[in-house]
Amino acid sequence: MKKLICATAALCLSAAPAFAATKILFIGNSFTFAAHSPAMHYETDQVHDLNPPDALGRTIGGVPALFKEFTKEAGLDYDVSLETVGGKGFDFHMAEKRALLDKPWDVVVGHGFSTLDQAHPGDPALLIKSSKEMADMFHAQNPRVKFYLLATWSRADLVLGPNAPAPWKGAPIAQMGADIERGYEAAAKNAGSEVAGVIPMGLAWNTAIDQGIADGNPYDDLGASKMNLWAYDSYHASSYGYYLEAALDFGKVTGQDPMMLAAPISGRGGKDHVAEDLGISPTQQRQLLKLAHDTLAKSGQTFVAANL
16 A cells, blocks of 8 residues: 555656746737737737737737747747736736736736826836836735836837927937836836846847848838838837847846847748748848847846757
8 A cells, every 4th residue: 555655646746747837927018919910919829818808809919929939949938928908008007907917927027108108208207106016016926026127119100200299209210219218227226126127129129220120210211121120100010020029028038048049041940930920031030139139138138058
């Protein structure tokens, strides 16, 4: 009988998983759910959309689904959830969605409204306040949670568009992204150790334009040979932009080098299939992954050895 009990116990132990998946939550709006791109409903069965399906019965994949595919390709185990509402910031999520958010996550990635404050564009005060409230909530549930803030990009419609309003109208296209980055850095500083870092999406976008990889003005006809990181509305991201966002998330959260996902120079046999699914060429894929690598490295990120 004793031998039977021992054998049964050994069998149970061998059947148990060696470790639990890392539970990650993405919080945001249309910049997370990948509006105006094929990524919006990409691989929805691989992630948990915490909001109900839309009128057509669809759930969201978005950037979280791209991130999930990257982690699978890297041999990592992440249990990915997302909570998104178009046109909203952290203050809305805290007021209206707290019941979905207030749980013991291992990692959280989030961003607020694209102008820092919808009512007061360029003013970081609301973001600073709501980021601290959100960070406090997550740390109360799990003191070891890693909460990352994603600093979003310059909106061409608010800088270069014919009806662009203050405060960025007529400024260089990079100015808005730089201002947004400063707002998120201030929010991270205010929250102290409760924020693990800022993901510099807007700065990566600016660098893509500076290096001639991406078009800096979607309103003229001069950048046809370059990637347009914006969608057709010159506001949201295109598939290129969302792919870059997911690559930055991947590098920052996992510590793995985004370049590990790149196809070889020949364009065949690459580790990542997401680029092909989104219509991104192997050359463009390498440019975007290197951009994510370089931007994170410049911000002080170090990368662990890839799980190849």
